[in-house]
Amino acid sequence: MGTTVFDILPLTGDERVRLENGKMFSNEELLEILAFMAGNNFRVNIVYGMNVPNEAEDSFMKTLNQIDYILHHYPENLLTISVDWFIPDPISPVKKDEKYRVTNTRNSFEDFYNYCTNPNQNETGYTDEHTKELPERVKVLNAYKDRVEQQGKKNIFFVGEGVF
Secondary structure, three states, X not given: OXXXXXXXXXXXXXXXXXXXXXXXXXXXXXXXXXXXXXXXXXXXXXXXXXXXXXXXXXXXXXXXXXXXXXXXXXXXXXXXXEEEEOOOOOOOHXXXXXXXXXXXXXXXXXXXXXXXXXXXXOOOOEEOOOHHHHHHHHHXXXXXXXXXXXOOOOOEEEOOHHHO
């Protein structure tokens, strides 16, 4: 029998942005859940998104700060953290609901399929008022990644780095 791993997708360390994207839990609730899971020796995989709709620079920094906190407070042997591009799928509410304030660049299943078969495109499927900040965020993320690697952390993964 394999090991059970719980996936938790806060997407962001910013509660406002998380709530705007349909994640109805606070940072405090997330940390309470993680404390319970650590106390019971549960393995967790936490997934954060890069470029979550309406994520500004300060929101992104909150995400990195939250990742730091979790990396230092959760047992390393029970934790995996992934940071990946937020890529809305063809039926995502982000594509249809005006509250997300995004402009879609992938509007059909065929567009999404083409992206999935050639993921090294310099676009994420939508733009918003913060898209222009992405190249600078990639630099910040790369510096963060270097620091984490220098600390010897092997349980955090940065996926999809080549988008910008």
